[in-house]
Amino acid sequence: MTAGPTHHEADVLIIGGGLAGCWAAITAAQGGARVIVAEKGHCGTSGVAAAGGPGHWWVPPDPGRREEAIARRMATAQGLGDAAWMARIIDRTCRTLPTIASHYRYVPDDDGRIRHHALRGPEYLRALRQKAQAAGAILLDHSPALELLRHADGSIAGARGVSRQGTGGDWVVRAGATILATGGCGFRSHLLGGMNNTGDGLLMAVEAGAVLSGMELSAFFTVVPAGTTMARTMIYSFARYHDAQGRPLDRPPGPHDNAFLAQALAHGPVLCDLSATPEDIRRQLPQISPNVTLAFRRLGIDPFRDRFPIALVGEGTIRGVGGVRVAGPDAGAGVEGLFVAGDVASREPVTGAISGGGAVNAAWALSSGCIAAEAALERVRRHGRRADTPAERTGRAGLHSGRGTEDATAIERAVQAEILSPVKQYFRTEATLATARDRLDAAWAALPHTAGPPTPQARTRRRELAALTATARWCTAGALARRTSLGLHQRADTIAATTPPTSILTGGLDRIWTDSAPAGGPA
Amino acid sequence: MIELLLPARCTGCNACVTACPRDVFDPVPDGPPRIARQADCQTCFLCELYCQEDALYVHPYADHARPQDAGAIEASGLLGAYRRDSGWDEWAEDETLRNQHWRMEDVFRRARGA
Numbered sequence A: 001m002t003a004g005p006t007h008h009e010a011d012v013l014i015i016g017g018g019l020a021g022c023w024a025a026i027t028a029a030q031g032g033a034r035v036i037v038a039e040k041g042h043c044g045t046s047g048v049a050a051a052g053g054p055g056h057w058w059v060p061p062d063p064g065r066r067e068e069a070i071a072r073r074m075a076t077a078q079g080l081g082d083a084a085w086m087a088r089i090i091d092r093t094c095r096t097l098p099t100i101a102s103h104y105r106y107v108p109d110d111d112g113r114i115r116h117h118a119l120r121g122p123e124y125l126r127a128l129r130q131k132a133q134a135a136g137a138i139l140l141d142h143s144p145a146l147e148l149l150r151h152a153d154g155s156i157a158g159a160r161g162v163s164r165q166g167t168g169g170d171w172v173v174r175a176g177a178t179i180l181a182t183g184g185c186g187f188r189s190h191l192l193g194g195m196n197n198t199g200d201g202l203l204m205a206v207e208a209g210a211v212l213s214g215m216e217l218s219a220f221f222t223v224v225p226a227g228t229t230m231a232r233t234m235i236y237s238f239a240r241y242h243d244a245q246g247r248p249l250d251r252p253p254g255p256h257d258n259a260f261l262a263q264a265l266a267h268g269p270v271l272c273d274l275s276a277t278p279e280d281i282r283r284q285l286p287q288i289s290p291n292v293t294l295a296f297r298r299l300g301i302d303p304f305r306d307r308f309p310i311a312l313v314g315e316g317t318i319r320g321v322g323g324v325r326v327a328g329p330d331a332g333a334g335v336e337g338l339f340v341a342g343d344v345a346s347r348e349p350v351t352g353a354i355s356g357g358g359a360v361n362a363a364w365a366l367s368s369g370c371i372a373a374e375a376a377l378e379r380v381r382r383h384g385r386r387a388d389t390p391a392e393r394t395g396r397a398g399l400h401s402g403r404g405t406e407d408a409t410a411i412e413r414a415v416q417a418e419i420l421s422p423v424k425q426y427f428r429t430e431a432t433l434a435t436a437r438d439r440l441d442a443a444w445a446a447l448p449h450t451a452g453p454p455t456p457q458a459r460t461r462r463r464e465l466a467a468l469t470a471t472a473r474w475c476t477a478g479a480l481a482r483r484t485s486l487g488l489h490q491r492a493d494t495i496a497a498t499t500p501p502t503s504i505l506t507g508g509l510d511r512i513w514t515d516s517a518p519a520g521g522p523a
Numbered sequence B: 001m002i003e004l005l006l007p008a009r010c011t012g013c014n015a016c017v018t019a020c021p022r023d024v025f026d027p028v029p030d031g032p033p034r035i036a037r038q039a040d041c042q043t044c045f046l047c048e049l050y051c052q053e054d055a056l057y058v059h060p061y062a063d064h065a066r067p068q069d070a071g072a073i074e075a076s077g078l079l080g081a082y083r084r085d086s087g088w089d090e091w092a093e094d095e096t097l098r099n100q101h102w103r104m105e106d107v108f109r110r111a112r113g114a
Ligand SMILES: Cc1cc2nc3c(=O)[nH]c(=O)nc-3n(C[C@H](O)[C@H](O)[C@H](O)COP(=O)(O)OP(=O)(O)OC[C@H]3O[C@@H](n4cnc5c(N)ncnc54)[C@H](O)[C@@H]3O)c2cc1C
Pocket: A015, A016, A017, A018, A019, A020, A021, A038, A039, A040, A041, A046, A047, A048, A049, A050, A052, A053, A054, A055, A056, A057, A143, A144, A145, A146, A181, A182, A183, A184, A191, A192, A196, A197, A198, A200, A201, A231, A232, A318, A319, A341, A342, A343, A344, A356, A357, A358, A359, A360, A361, A362, A363, A365
C-alpha cells in the first residue's frame, strides 16, 4: 500500500449496512445530515436479515394491547427486561416500518390486509438500500472498518478501514458521530448470511472503552439440513426427529429447545421427518420461503416424504442476546460520540434472558438504528464534525499487536471447537468453561502477527479472527461469572436459583474482567 | 458454495461482483467474472437473485466445494429457480409467484395447534 488512505468527511458515520445500519442511515439522512455507511459486504445483501425473513415485534396502539404484550415479555425476560425500552421499540416500529412501502412491495393477505411487520429478507434489504440512497446516504460497499479513531478527549472521531474492491486502498472517515451497526458474532459458523458477522464491532467498541453485557446469553443453535446454511425455522415447527435406527427422539420441555438434538447428534445422525406438514403449506412454501425449497430441491430431498439428516448451526450472539451495553435511552455506547444499533448491542432491555429472534430483534434493530441516528444528529448539532481535530487510531488486536506465529486456520478451528459445540454450550459447567477459557486464552495469545500478504482481504481476515476470538473469550468469561442458570445460559452443574436480576458485564482485551450490575442499568 | 458461473449465459454485467456480500467474484475485462475466492462464499444464494441471466449456481453444501457438471445443471431446470420463485424481475407480475411471506406467522400458529 503505497498511496495514503482516501479521506471522507461526514456528520454521521455508520459502520455496518444491515438492518440496523440501514434504518440509521435513512433516519440520519432524512434529518439532513451527511451520512456515510461503511459496509463490509454489499449494503442490500449483507447481514443476517438479507437471506432470512425478519418478522418484527408488532403491537398496534389499541388500548391495553401494548401494556399486555410488554407484561408478557417482561415475564419471559426473567428480570433482565426494561419495560420502557420495550414500549419505545414497539412504538417506533409501528410508526416507522410502514414507510418502507416506498421501496418494498407489500402483498396483501387473503383478507386484503397488509401485514407491515413481515418482510422477506432479500426484498427488504434491497428496499432499505434504495431508501437510504434516496435519502442521500453515501454507501461505501465492500469497505470493512478495521478500527475506530479517537480524539484526545476520548470521544470517537470516525473510523479507518479498507476497500476490498476497486483500487483496494485504506479509507478514513472523519465524522461528528459514529454508529456501530456491525451485527452479532456467529464465529464464522455456517449460519445463513452470517459470515461477515465476526464481532468486529464488539472488538472496536471495547478498544474504544465500551463495556459488554449479557455475553453469557449466547448459547443458541438452529436446525439446518446437514451440511447447509439454511437456518430458516418455520418448516421445522412440524418436525419430528429420529435417530439412525428410526427411534423417535423425545423433546423434553426445557429452556433450550434443541438441547435434545445436541445430545442425539453427539451419538450419531439425526433424521428429520416433516410429513406432518399440512398439504396447503407444502404448496405455499416456495412463495413463503423460496430459499428453503431451493436447498431441498438441489439436494434431491423431498422434505415431506424423505427423512433427511440435520445438523445444528451456532448463532453466537446473533440470536443470542449479549453485546455492547447500551448506556442510555439514546443508544449511546458509554463512550462520547459512539452509538450502537442492532445485534452489536446487548438486547437484554428488550429480550431479557431469552432470544429475541423471531420478532424482538428486528424491532430492536430498526428502533435502535433510528434512535441512535437521532442522538447522533443531536450530537453533531452541538459539537460539529470536528474533522480537523487530531485523532488517533484505537485498533490493536490483529492489526499491530499480534505476537504469535500460529496458523490462522488452526486458531479459528480451536475457537470454534469451544464456542460452536452445541453440547459444550447447552450444558455448561464450571469445568468445561474453565477448559474453554484456557484454550481461548491460548488462541488469543497465538493470534498471528503477519500471516499472509497484506491484501485488504488478508488484513480483514486477521482482524476478524481477533474479533471472534475476543468475543468467544467474553462469552466464556460471562458464562463463568453467572453461576446459576438463566435463559440462554444454562449451567448443568448448578440448580436453577432465583437470583436478584443482575446483568453480567465484561470487557478487557489481554486481561478479561467481569462484573455485575443491576439489570436495566443506566438505560 | 458457489460452484458455477456459466460463461455461455453471462453478459459480463458484473452485477454479481457488486452484490455478493462476501466479495467472491473478480471482474474480468471484456468477459465473465471469475469465481476468485470460492472458499469465502457463505452459501446465501443471493448472487442468483441478482443475476438476470440465471448464469450462477450455488450448491447448498457449505463446508467444501462440490464441483458440478455444467451440462447437467443446465438440463436440470434448477438454474434461476430462486429468482423465479421469488417473483423477481420478469416474474414480478406472475400471480402464482406472489410473495406470500406474510403467511409465516399463521403457519407457526397452526403448528402450535392454535
Ligand atoms: C436466519 C435468521 C432469521 C432471523 N429471523 C428473525 C425474525 O424473524 N425476527 C427477528 O426479530 N429477528 C430475526 N433474526 C435476527 C435479525 O435478523 C437480526 O436481529 C437483525 O438482522 C440485526 O440487524 P443488524 O443490522 O444488527 O445485523 P445484520 O443485519 O447482521 O447486519 C450487520 C452488518 O454489519 C456488517 N459488518 C460487520 N462487520 C463489519 C465491519 N467491520 N465493517 C463494516 N461492516 C461490517 C455486516 O456485513 C452486515 O451487513 C433472524 C436471524 C437469523 C440468522
